[in-house]
Amino acid sequence: MLKTVAKALAGAAVVAVALTGCGSGSPSGSGGASQQGGSGSLTKVTVGLLSIAPSAAVQYGVEKGYFSQEGLDVQFQTGQGGAAMLPAVSSGSMDFAVGNPLSVLVAADKGLDMKIVTGFSNSIASGNDIEAVIVKKDSPIQSWKDLAGKTVSVNAVNTQGDLTIMESAAKEGADPKAIKFSEVAFPDAQAQLDRGNIDAAWVPEPFMSKMLSDPNYRLLGYPYQEVIPGLPTMVSFTSGNFAKSNADTVQKFKKAMQTTLDAVQKDQQGFKASAGTFLKMDAAAAQKLNMEEMSAELREKQLTDLGSLMQKYKFVSKQPSVDSLLVK
Template sequence: DVELSTSNAGAAMLPAVSTGELAIAVGNPLSVMTAADKGLDMKIVTGYSASKADGEDVNGVVVRKDSGIGGWEDLAGKTTSVNALRTQGDLTIMESAEMAGANPKDLKFSEMPFPDMEAQLDRGNVDAVWLPEPFLSRALGDKDNELLGYPNQEAIPGLPTMVTFTSGQFAEENPEVISKWKAAMAEVLPASDSDPDAARAMLPDFINMDAKVAEGLLMETWEAETPIEELAKLGDLAAKFEFLEKAPDMNNLIAK
């Protein structure tokens, strides 16, 4: 008895969740924090996915080998493409550059769809691109490209990439639904994480992904438990760079 709705961006789902058009959604936690920062009564219900704390990660920054960009600090004065401004991509890259000794205010960002980034990098229209899988592996398949690094691992290892969220009103009025949702996530997400091959096998039918791409796709970490510590770090970082007016009160942001 579940009706599914899809969206290309988590931020687009926030108004629909706020008004009750959508009951529960899956999206970027920073978008949820931004909505709460602007006064919307949003609640994170569970965790969902996270980047890898070490090793190969699910998103990274790619540059041309002849770019002269050898570290995060070299992005100062350069233009990096991200899919959306003032979200996890530019936030973690700014933090990575600052940790490497650069002034994050010297970094430049442009907004661009992921499928367009590799071509624009090749043409020299941008200096670096922030890409998730499967775009990351495809870009690194070009012998003239190289990986600069994984900004999520630099900024917040194990950074939550997606959470499930609802409105405060829906959570208050539908505690049984929220309880069942949490139980469902606690069942399916660990199952997906423990058997990534089975999860990959679903992708061609479920999201029309090419079967060969799906077979070699690096999967995120899937975890239903709400990653409060990492979310708090994300909120603090977003406040530090003024993506938010202030860091969120996690007690108010997390659905009980």
């Protein structure tokens, strides 16, 4: 099972130190509650982001002025994992964060008062998705059910990766408990597959495209599409206390995110340029990134289906009440 978020909350002070200022529309300051200055000034909000390509949408929105148009001065803080940002948001070290919805649902199940403000990124409902399970070309694994008794790498257990892989196998009649999961960092998955330490690798972009361009590997399938097509991969969230005490700021943030993500979806070239800057990667390489569908839409059905799966596999103690978690 996942470590309890209550334990993570106890280490919120440590988390806050571990998070690093990344950048903003103005010089980055310390995190904390938003503050309104004099007449006409901007309200400073601290937003936690993961150091991955989709997170660059927030930088894109800052660069285009969509947040300042709503009266917000966005300060970035970057972290290495979504779970680390939950206690920071809950304790008030961050005002908002962007992370995977599963972690937010688990946090709520553990008693943290969290609110999902907007959607952010989603897997692709049909066609080529942004994550996949990949096997070697000569592997005997031909279908999801063949994963029973095999070892599959995921970046972390009890996440949307192993959850949807287990359900994909179960849908074909296999025992999901017979699948072994090994925690392997995405950049190391290909090497572990080559060495025979794992039988299949679950990887997102850009690792997926890199492996599939090599004739020594082949696609087994897209577990998100198999189980919950269009599954949200990230959402923006805040604490219940912040949402209640700063309702106007939350609505401004929500509107700015909607404007930003609509623009990002239409301007892929500009978005990828921002991603290159955000990730400090080569501009030409950034333009080749395959991106999730970016949208602020709150996909309540898919989130509810995710919650049902989480309960089925005991990631949470009860069916999450998604509706009560949404800022509408």
